[in-house]
Amino acid sequence: MLKLSTKGRYGVKAMFDLAQHMGEGPTSLKSIAERQGISEHYLEQLISGLRKAGLVKSVRGAQGGYLLGKEPDKIKIGDIIRVLEGPIAPTDCVSEEDPETCAKAQYCVTRTIWEKVRDSIAEVLDSITLQTMLEDAKKIESERSLYMYYI
Amino acid sequence: MLKLSTKGRYGVKAMFDLAQHMGEGPTSLKSIAERQGISEHYLEQLISGLRKAGLVKSVRGAQGGYLLGKEPDKIKIGDIIRVLEGPIAPTDCVSEEDPETCAKAQYCVTRTIWEKVRDSIAEVLDSITLQTMLEDAKKIESERSLYMYYI
DNA sequence: ACAAATCCCGAGTGTTTTTATAAGATATAA
DNA sequence: TTATATCTTATAAAAACACTCGGGATTTGT
Secondary structure, three states: OOOOOHHHHHHHHHHHHHHHOOOOOOEOHHHHHHHHOOOHHHHHHHHHHHHHOOOEEEEOOOOOEEEEOOOHHHOEHHHHHHHHHOOOOOOHHHOOOOOOOOOOHHHOHHHHHHHHHHHHHHHHHHHOEHHHHHHHHHHHHHHHHHHHHHO | OOOOOHHHHHHHHHHHHHHHOOOOOOEOHHHHHHHHOOOHHHHHHHHHHHHHOOOEEEEOOOOOEEEEOOOHHHOEHHHHHHHHHOOOOOOHHHOOOOOOOOOOHHHOHHHHHHHHHHHHHHHHHHHOEHHHHHHHHHHHHHHHHHHHHHO
Protein backbone atom coordinates (compact mmCIF):
# COMPACT_ATOMS: atom_id res chain seq x y z
CA MET A 1 0.00 0.00 0.00
CA LEU A 2 3.01 2.29 -0.26
CA LYS A 3 2.72 2.78 3.48
CA LEU A 4 5.48 3.39 5.96
CA SER A 5 5.41 1.10 8.99
CA THR A 6 5.66 2.36 12.54
CA LYS A 7 9.32 1.40 12.48
CA GLY A 8 10.18 4.17 10.07
CA ARG A 9 7.87 6.71 11.64
CA TYR A 10 8.93 6.03 15.21
CA GLY A 11 12.55 5.93 14.16
CA VAL A 12 12.44 9.36 12.54
CA LYS A 13 10.59 10.79 15.53
CA ALA A 14 13.15 9.34 17.92
CA MET A 15 16.10 10.61 15.89
CA PHE A 16 14.55 14.06 15.66
CA ASP A 17 14.01 14.00 19.42
CA LEU A 18 17.69 13.17 19.88
CA ALA A 19 18.61 16.05 17.59
CA GLN A 20 16.50 18.44 19.63
CA HIS A 21 18.29 17.41 22.80
CA MET A 22 21.84 17.58 21.53
CA GLY A 23 24.34 19.03 23.95
CA GLU A 24 22.41 17.89 26.99
CA GLY A 25 24.29 14.62 27.43
CA PRO A 26 22.81 11.20 26.70
CA THR A 27 19.04 11.04 26.26
CA SER A 28 17.35 7.98 27.75
CA LEU A 29 14.96 5.85 25.74
CA LYS A 30 12.40 6.30 28.46
CA SER A 31 12.27 10.06 28.01
CA ILE A 32 12.10 9.77 24.22
CA ALA A 33 9.33 7.20 24.45
CA GLU A 34 7.35 9.41 26.81
CA ARG A 35 7.71 12.59 24.76
CA GLN A 36 6.92 10.87 21.47
CA GLY A 37 4.22 8.55 22.81
CA ILE A 38 5.94 5.33 21.77
CA SER A 39 6.29 2.02 23.59
CA GLU A 40 9.69 2.02 25.25
CA HIS A 41 10.31 -1.68 24.70
CA TYR A 42 9.43 -1.42 21.05
CA LEU A 43 11.66 1.59 20.58
CA GLU A 44 14.45 -0.42 22.15
CA GLN A 45 14.38 -2.83 19.23
CA LEU A 46 14.37 -0.07 16.66
CA ILE A 47 17.22 1.88 18.15
CA SER A 48 19.31 -1.26 18.27
CA GLY A 49 19.41 -1.23 14.47
CA LEU A 50 20.19 2.47 14.39
CA ARG A 51 23.10 1.92 16.76
CA LYS A 52 24.54 -0.89 14.65
CA ALA A 53 24.32 1.39 11.64
CA GLY A 54 26.21 4.13 13.48
CA LEU A 55 23.35 6.61 13.40
CA VAL A 56 23.28 6.75 17.19
CA LYS A 57 25.81 6.08 19.94
CA SER A 58 24.81 4.56 23.25
CA VAL A 59 26.03 5.21 26.77
CA ARG A 60 25.25 2.38 29.15
CA GLY A 61 24.52 2.51 32.83
CA ALA A 62 22.76 4.98 35.05
CA GLN A 63 22.45 8.45 33.51
CA GLY A 64 23.13 6.73 30.21
CA GLY A 65 21.16 6.98 27.02
CA TYR A 66 21.70 7.78 23.37
CA LEU A 67 23.46 10.43 21.34
CA LEU A 68 23.43 11.16 17.63
CA GLY A 69 26.16 9.24 15.84
CA LYS A 70 26.95 12.13 13.47
CA GLU A 71 26.18 15.78 13.02
CA PRO A 72 22.50 16.35 12.25
CA ASP A 73 23.29 17.68 8.78
CA LYS A 74 25.00 14.39 8.00
CA ILE A 75 21.96 12.25 8.85
CA LYS A 76 19.45 11.99 6.04
CA ILE A 77 15.90 10.77 6.65
CA GLY A 78 16.57 8.22 3.92
CA ASP A 79 19.39 6.76 6.01
CA ILE A 80 17.04 6.23 8.95
CA ILE A 81 14.29 4.72 6.80
CA ARG A 82 16.67 2.34 5.04
CA VAL A 83 18.02 1.03 8.33
CA LEU A 84 14.57 0.46 9.79
CA GLU A 85 12.52 -0.54 6.76
CA GLY A 86 15.14 -1.94 4.43
CA PRO A 87 16.08 -0.69 0.98
CA ILE A 88 13.55 1.49 -0.82
CA ALA A 89 11.70 -0.86 -3.13
CA PRO A 90 8.13 -0.27 -4.25
CA THR A 91 8.51 -3.72 -5.83
CA ASP A 92 11.19 -6.39 -5.40
CA CYS A 93 12.30 -6.03 -9.00
CA VAL A 94 13.44 -2.43 -8.45
CA SER A 95 14.89 -2.70 -4.96
CA GLU A 96 17.80 -0.37 -4.21
CA GLU A 97 19.66 -3.46 -2.99
CA ASP A 98 20.05 -6.59 -5.12
CA PRO A 99 16.80 -6.32 -7.08
CA GLU A 100 15.10 -9.59 -7.90
CA THR A 101 16.23 -10.32 -11.44
CA CYS A 102 13.43 -10.93 -13.89
CA ALA A 103 13.87 -12.37 -17.36
CA LYS A 104 11.63 -9.69 -18.86
CA ALA A 105 13.28 -6.81 -17.02
CA GLN A 106 14.77 -5.34 -20.19
CA TYR A 107 11.44 -5.10 -21.97
CA CYS A 108 9.19 -4.56 -18.96
CA VAL A 109 7.25 -1.33 -19.21
CA THR A 110 5.71 -1.52 -15.75
CA ARG A 111 9.14 -1.91 -14.25
CA THR A 112 10.18 1.55 -15.44
CA ILE A 113 7.21 3.02 -13.58
CA TRP A 114 8.27 1.44 -10.29
CA GLU A 115 11.80 2.69 -10.88
CA LYS A 116 10.52 6.22 -11.17
CA VAL A 117 8.47 5.82 -8.00
CA ARG A 118 11.50 4.46 -6.16
CA ASP A 119 13.71 7.31 -7.33
CA SER A 120 11.22 10.00 -6.43
CA ILE A 121 10.78 8.61 -2.92
CA ALA A 122 14.55 8.32 -2.46
CA GLU A 123 15.07 11.86 -3.71
CA VAL A 124 12.66 13.29 -1.17
CA LEU A 125 14.00 11.26 1.74
CA ASP A 126 17.62 11.98 0.88
CA SER A 127 17.03 15.70 0.49
CA ILE A 128 15.95 16.10 4.11
CA THR A 129 18.34 15.83 7.06
CA LEU A 130 17.82 16.13 10.79
CA GLN A 131 19.33 19.59 10.43
CA THR A 132 16.58 20.51 7.96
CA MET A 133 14.01 19.36 10.46
CA LEU A 134 15.56 21.39 13.26
CA GLU A 135 15.45 24.49 11.07
CA ASP A 136 11.84 23.79 10.08
CA ALA A 137 10.89 23.39 13.71
CA LYS A 138 12.58 26.64 14.64
CA LYS A 139 10.80 28.44 11.81
CA ILE A 140 7.41 27.09 12.81
CA GLU A 141 8.08 28.06 16.40
CA SER A 142 9.02 31.63 15.52
CA GLU A 143 6.00 32.04 13.25
CA ARG A 144 3.87 30.73 16.07
CA SER A 145 5.16 33.27 18.57
CA LEU A 146 4.87 36.08 16.02
CA TYR A 147 1.25 35.14 15.59
CA MET A 148 0.72 35.04 19.33
CA TYR A 149 2.26 38.51 19.60
CA TYR A 150 -0.27 40.09 17.28
CA ILE A 151 -3.36 38.65 18.95
CA MET B 1 7.74 -0.65 3.83
CA LEU B 2 6.62 1.70 1.06
CA LYS B 3 5.86 -1.40 -0.95
CA LEU B 4 3.17 -1.92 -3.53
CA SER B 5 1.06 -5.03 -3.01
CA THR B 6 0.32 -7.51 -5.77
CA LYS B 7 -3.05 -5.80 -6.19
CA GLY B 8 -1.51 -2.69 -7.63
CA ARG B 9 1.10 -4.49 -9.66
CA TYR B 10 -1.26 -7.05 -11.12
CA GLY B 11 -3.84 -4.39 -11.78
CA VAL B 12 -1.46 -2.23 -13.80
CA LYS B 13 -0.26 -5.27 -15.75
CA ALA B 14 -3.82 -6.30 -16.52
CA MET B 15 -4.83 -2.81 -17.62
CA PHE B 16 -1.78 -2.53 -19.82
CA ASP B 17 -2.63 -5.90 -21.34
CA LEU B 18 -6.12 -4.63 -22.12
CA ALA B 19 -4.62 -1.53 -23.71
CA GLN B 20 -2.39 -3.68 -25.91
CA HIS B 21 -5.41 -5.64 -27.16
CA MET B 22 -7.70 -2.73 -27.87
CA GLY B 23 -9.75 -3.09 -31.05
CA GLU B 24 -9.80 -6.87 -30.87
CA GLY B 25 -13.10 -7.11 -29.01
CA PRO B 26 -13.42 -8.11 -25.37
CA THR B 27 -10.37 -9.72 -23.77
CA SER B 28 -11.08 -12.61 -21.39
CA LEU B 29 -9.65 -12.72 -17.90
CA LYS B 30 -8.28 -16.15 -18.67
CA SER B 31 -6.09 -14.87 -21.48
CA ILE B 32 -4.86 -11.91 -19.43
CA ALA B 33 -4.06 -14.17 -16.50
CA GLU B 34 -2.15 -16.55 -18.76
CA ARG B 35 -0.13 -13.88 -20.53
CA GLN B 36 0.71 -12.02 -17.33
CA GLY B 37 1.23 -15.08 -15.14
CA ILE B 38 -1.42 -14.18 -12.58
CA SER B 39 -3.98 -16.36 -10.81
CA GLU B 40 -7.25 -15.99 -12.71
CA HIS B 41 -9.46 -16.13 -9.62
CA TYR B 42 -7.38 -13.53 -7.86
CA LEU B 43 -7.42 -11.24 -10.87
CA GLU B 44 -11.21 -11.59 -10.90
CA GLN B 45 -11.38 -9.86 -7.54
CA LEU B 46 -9.13 -7.05 -8.64
CA ILE B 47 -10.90 -6.34 -11.89
CA SER B 48 -14.21 -6.21 -10.08
CA GLY B 49 -13.02 -3.05 -8.37
CA LEU B 50 -11.72 -1.60 -11.61
CA ARG B 51 -15.10 -2.21 -13.24
CA LYS B 52 -16.99 -0.49 -10.43
CA ALA B 53 -14.66 2.47 -10.82
CA GLY B 54 -15.38 2.63 -14.56
CA LEU B 55 -11.81 1.91 -15.61
CA VAL B 56 -12.92 -1.22 -17.47
CA LYS B 57 -16.19 -2.37 -19.02
CA SER B 58 -17.28 -5.99 -18.98
CA VAL B 59 -19.09 -8.09 -21.57
CA ARG B 60 -20.71 -11.18 -20.12
CA GLY B 61 -21.27 -14.56 -21.71
CA ALA B 62 -19.28 -16.66 -24.14
CA GLN B 63 -16.76 -14.65 -26.16
CA GLY B 64 -17.13 -11.99 -23.48
CA GLY B 65 -14.38 -10.32 -21.52
CA TYR B 66 -13.20 -6.85 -20.66
CA LEU B 67 -12.58 -3.59 -22.48
CA LEU B 68 -10.94 -0.37 -21.34
CA GLY B 69 -13.52 1.97 -19.84
CA LYS B 70 -11.88 5.08 -21.35
CA GLU B 71 -9.26 6.00 -23.91
CA PRO B 72 -5.78 4.91 -22.79
CA ASP B 73 -4.59 8.51 -22.55
CA LYS B 74 -7.37 9.16 -20.04
CA ILE B 75 -6.33 6.38 -17.68
CA LYS B 76 -3.53 7.35 -15.30
CA ILE B 77 -1.55 4.73 -13.40
CA GLY B 78 -2.46 6.67 -10.28
CA ASP B 79 -6.15 5.99 -10.98
CA ILE B 80 -5.52 2.25 -11.10
CA ILE B 81 -3.39 2.24 -7.96
CA ARG B 82 -5.91 4.28 -5.98
CA VAL B 83 -8.74 1.92 -6.88
CA LEU B 84 -6.78 -1.18 -5.92
CA GLU B 85 -4.66 0.02 -3.03
CA GLY B 86 -6.67 2.91 -1.66
CA PRO B 87 -5.62 6.54 -1.40
CA ILE B 88 -1.92 7.31 -1.52
CA ALA B 89 -0.86 7.68 2.10
CA PRO B 90 2.65 6.93 3.32
CA THR B 91 1.12 7.54 6.77
CA ASP B 92 -2.51 7.87 7.87
CA CYS B 93 -2.02 11.49 8.86
CA VAL B 94 -1.27 12.53 5.26
CA SER B 95 -3.73 10.32 3.39
CA GLU B 96 -5.09 11.79 0.16
CA GLU B 97 -8.56 10.94 1.52
CA ASP B 98 -9.75 12.09 4.96
CA PRO B 99 -6.36 12.12 6.70
CA GLU B 100 -6.39 11.12 10.34
CA THR B 101 -6.48 14.40 12.20
CA CYS B 102 -3.75 14.84 14.75
CA ALA B 103 -3.67 17.54 17.40
CA LYS B 104 -0.05 18.31 16.63
CA ALA B 105 -0.50 18.39 12.86
CA GLN B 106 0.16 22.12 12.61
CA TYR B 107 3.49 21.94 14.36
CA CYS B 108 4.51 18.45 13.28
CA VAL B 109 7.79 18.49 11.40
CA THR B 110 7.77 14.82 10.47
CA ARG B 111 4.33 15.24 8.93
CA THR B 112 5.68 17.62 6.31
CA ILE B 113 8.15 14.95 5.24
CA TRP B 114 5.40 12.40 4.66
CA GLU B 115 3.44 15.00 2.71
CA LYS B 116 6.36 15.49 0.38
CA VAL B 117 6.72 11.74 -0.07
CA ARG B 118 3.01 11.42 -0.82
CA ASP B 119 3.09 14.23 -3.36
CA SER B 120 6.14 12.92 -5.16
CA ILE B 121 4.60 9.46 -5.49
CA ALA B 122 1.31 10.91 -6.73
CA GLU B 123 3.12 13.10 -9.22
CA VAL B 124 4.92 10.15 -10.77
CA LEU B 125 1.85 7.93 -10.89
CA ASP B 126 -0.37 10.66 -12.31
CA SER B 127 2.12 11.64 -14.99
CA ILE B 128 1.98 8.21 -16.62
CA THR B 129 -1.03 6.92 -18.55
CA LEU B 130 -1.69 3.67 -20.36
CA GLN B 131 -1.01 5.63 -23.56
CA THR B 132 2.46 6.50 -22.25
CA MET B 133 3.07 2.83 -21.58
CA LEU B 134 1.96 1.82 -25.08
CA GLU B 135 4.37 4.36 -26.56
CA ASP B 136 7.19 3.17 -24.33
CA ALA B 137 6.53 -0.42 -25.34
CA LYS B 138 6.54 0.49 -29.02
CA LYS B 139 9.81 2.37 -28.61
CA ILE B 140 11.48 -0.53 -26.83
CA GLU B 141 10.23 -2.92 -29.49
CA SER B 142 11.59 -0.82 -32.34
CA GLU B 143 14.96 -0.42 -30.63
CA ARG B 144 15.03 -4.15 -30.14
CA SER B 145 14.41 -4.95 -33.80
CA LEU B 146 16.98 -2.36 -34.84
CA TYR B 147 19.51 -4.10 -32.65
CA MET B 148 18.56 -7.48 -34.09
CA TYR B 149 19.04 -6.09 -37.58
CA TYR B 150 22.64 -5.12 -36.98
CA ILE B 151 23.74 -8.46 -35.57
C1' DA C 1 -33.13 -26.32 -25.84
C1' DC C 2 -28.66 -27.06 -24.40
C1' DA C 3 -23.72 -26.85 -23.57
C1' DA C 4 -19.76 -24.14 -23.22
C1' DA C 5 -17.68 -19.94 -22.14
C1' DT C 6 -17.44 -16.24 -19.39
C1' DC C 7 -18.41 -12.80 -15.96
C1' DC C 8 -19.98 -12.17 -10.99
C1' DC C 9 -19.99 -12.69 -5.85
C1' DG C 10 -18.90 -13.98 -1.19
C1' DA C 11 -16.69 -16.93 2.10
C1' DG C 12 -12.72 -19.39 3.72
C1' DT C 13 -7.60 -20.21 4.55
C1' DG C 14 -2.65 -20.51 5.15
C1' DT C 15 1.35 -17.46 5.47
C1' DT C 16 3.82 -13.48 6.52
C1' DT C 17 4.37 -8.99 8.56
C1' DT C 18 3.54 -5.90 12.01
C1' DT C 19 3.57 -4.41 16.54
C1' DA C 20 4.36 -5.06 20.29
C1' DT C 21 5.28 -7.48 25.43
C1' DA C 22 8.19 -9.77 28.66
C1' DA C 23 12.17 -11.57 31.05
C1' DG C 24 16.54 -11.49 32.14
C1' DA C 25 21.64 -10.25 31.34
C1' DT C 26 25.11 -6.60 31.33
C1' DA C 27 27.15 -2.15 32.46
C1' DT C 28 27.88 2.15 35.00
C1' DA C 29 27.16 6.33 38.06
C1' DA C 30 26.53 7.71 42.54
C1' DT D 1 25.96 -1.91 46.37
C1' DT D 2 21.95 -0.11 44.56
C1' DA D 3 19.35 2.19 41.16
C1' DT D 4 19.39 3.28 36.46
C1' DA D 5 20.09 2.19 31.90
C1' DT D 6 21.23 -0.36 27.83
C1' DC D 7 21.29 -4.97 25.45
C1' DT D 8 19.44 -9.52 23.83
C1' DT D 9 16.29 -13.07 22.91
C1' DA D 10 11.83 -15.21 23.02
C1' DT D 11 6.90 -15.16 22.65
C1' DA D 12 2.57 -13.84 20.70
C1' DA D 13 -1.74 -11.38 19.31
C1' DA D 14 -3.53 -8.98 15.43
C1' DA D 15 -3.65 -7.46 10.93
C1' DA D 16 -2.57 -7.69 6.11
C1' DC D 17 -1.63 -10.39 2.16
C1' DA D 18 -2.32 -13.52 -1.52
C1' DC D 19 -4.74 -16.48 -2.87
C1' DT D 20 -8.49 -20.59 -3.26
C1' DC D 21 -12.97 -22.41 -3.75
C1' DG D 22 -17.77 -22.99 -4.83
C1' DG D 23 -21.59 -21.77 -6.97
C1' DG D 24 -24.70 -18.43 -9.62
C1' DA D 25 -25.88 -15.44 -13.67
C1' DT D 26 -25.50 -14.33 -18.58
C1' DT D 27 -24.55 -14.86 -23.35
C1' DT D 28 -23.08 -17.32 -27.71
C1' DG D 29 -23.11 -20.98 -30.87
C1' DT D 30 -25.01 -25.68 -32.14
